[in-house]
Amino acid sequence: MTRVAAFTDTYHPTVNGVTYTIEAWRDHWNDHHGRMDVVYPGTDEYTPNAREHPVRSLPFPFYDGVRVGAPRVPKTVPRADVVHAHTAFGLGLAARRYAKKHDLPLVASYHTPTAEYAEYISSNDSVLAGLSTASETYEHWYYEHADLVITPSEPTKRHLVDDLDVTTPVHVVSNGIDTDRFQPTDGDAFRERFDLDGTLIGYTGRHGYEKRLEDIIDATDGMDDVTVVFGGDGPARDDLETRARTADVDVRFLGFLDRSDLPAFYTALDAFAFPSPVETQGLVALEANACGTPVAGIDAGALADTIEHGETGYHYEPGDIDGFQTAIERTLDDHDRLAANCLDRRDTFSIEHAVTELRTHYHTIT
Structure with a gap:
């Protein structure tokens, strides 16, 4: 002992x-x-x-x-x-x-x-x-x-x-991560609870300026039938809401989500978007993967390794907003194969x- x-x-x-x-x-x-x-x-x-x-x-x-x-x-x-x-x-x-x-x-x-x-x-x-x-x-x-x-x-x-x-x-x-907690669950109930429909692209976690969450809004600006969902809170939220009001995309801010709600949140998403260049691992990306949701994220910091390009999601180069949009679109188009790969890797994290x-x-x- x-x-x-x-x-x-x-x-x-x-x-x-x-x-x-x-x-x-x-x-x-x-x-x-x-x-x-x-x-x-x-x-x-x-x-x-x-x-x-x-x-x-x-x-x-x-x-x-x-x-x-x-x-x-x-x-x-x-x-x-x-x-x-x-x-x-x-x-x-x-x-x-x-x-x-x-x-x-x-x-x-x-x-x-x-x-x-x-x-x-x-x-x-x-x-x-x-x-x-x-x-x-x-x-x-x-x-x-x-x-x-x-x-x-x-x-x-x-x-x-x-x-x-x-x-x-x-x-x-x-x-x-706790793979007993983070596994696919009833995403439809979560969508109904928060009145969400269509293609969902989301992020949850601290809304910090260093995470560059505004890039999610910029990358999805103009995408058809897409709703961007932010869970969590933090100092950058007011600025994010201001930017969302002028963007050509539906953006919802759900605020703090109880830990028990997160598996349903991840399951409800079609893609998790993660533009933060400062992660030392990016646990929320792994939580999303454990729920069968692939990730479109930056090729920087720990996300360069946490996201397996072409296997559990797609990368884009730092600062390339068009590249971020492409990574999101590729993740959506290849969703079923990527989701299966995510679930196959659950034991490793x-x-x-x-x-x-x-x-x-x-x-x-x-």
């Missing part, structure tokens, strides 16, 4: 890929491999379960929905065999201190290139450059002092090794597969 102490700055009540990755890893680990305790930024809106250990926290002023936890280790955290930091900042420092104090191996996951989000703090070019340099310098220091680094995709690994010059062993472990790989890497340092 391997005992793991996981530290993260992105956990309840935020709704994002990292939150669900850690929850799913914890639940599967506790069921099959040992014990995993999670240290996270506490909030009055969430009551911790067993093996969840909150610390004092404050809202992060530059990124809505994220809280920053005090870099401390609660006394309730039991002794571990492995410390796993899911952040280099905040509680990542607590994880490092806990590992050093007890002479334990430190595994650090690299989920997000922090420099990509510097524009949330300032739009000034010189300030952006300084913030990016500072964050990359810090990330190099942090990951260089870990015993093992985990990334969710090969492009993210290459960034860590080639751009940040990290020499610590780096291994790719997909975040994985399951939580079970991910945690089995994680267990193997833990054993190399314990």
Whole structure:
């Protein structure tokens, strides 16, 4: 039995890929491999379960929905065999201190290139450059002092090794998704519930400026019998709605969707559109695939690998809106074959597969 102490700055009540990755890893680990305790930024809106250990926290002023936890280790955290930091900042420092104090191996996951989000703090070019340099310098220091680094995709690994010059062993472990939850279901009921018909092209997730979601509206502008459906919310939503009002395409904003609604949302779509160049894996693309929905997405970042061109969807080159429209049209035209391929690959991106790989890497340092 391997005992793991996981530290993260992105956990309840935020709704994002990292939150669900850690929850799913914890639940599967506790069921099959040992014990995993999670240290996270506490909030009055969430009551911790067993093996969840909150610390004092404050809202992060530059990124809505994220809280920053005090870099401390609660006394309730039991002794571990492995410390796993899911952040280099905040509680990542607590994880490092806990590992050093007890002479334990430190595994650090690299989920997000922090420099990509510097524009949330300032739009000034010189300030952006300084913030990016500072964050990359810090990330190099942090990951260089870990015993093992985990990334969710090969492009993210290459960034860590080639751009940040990290020499610590780096291994790719997909975040994985819950394939018991994400599978084809009744998409027609979802369409009826939200009064949707025709060809549906959609996206769900955080509406962040860095994800370039306006490209979905631009790429579908003028397409016949198409409805674009956005699930989720975020700082870019108002601007997206403004752009949608002048576009020659029907655009619907459904707002936040409960996690239980997502399988039906994905199943209802004819194609999932994903223009974000900053993904470290793109879990929503895999969730869509697990529900039999192919993806038209950018050939950049992790989506270059997450989307198998011609097999589970189609790519387009960054900045090429006409190319994005072509990728969407090809995905729609080839829907049935692509959907079958998506369903055939479900086991390869399951939580079970991910945690089995994680267990193997833990054993190399314990």
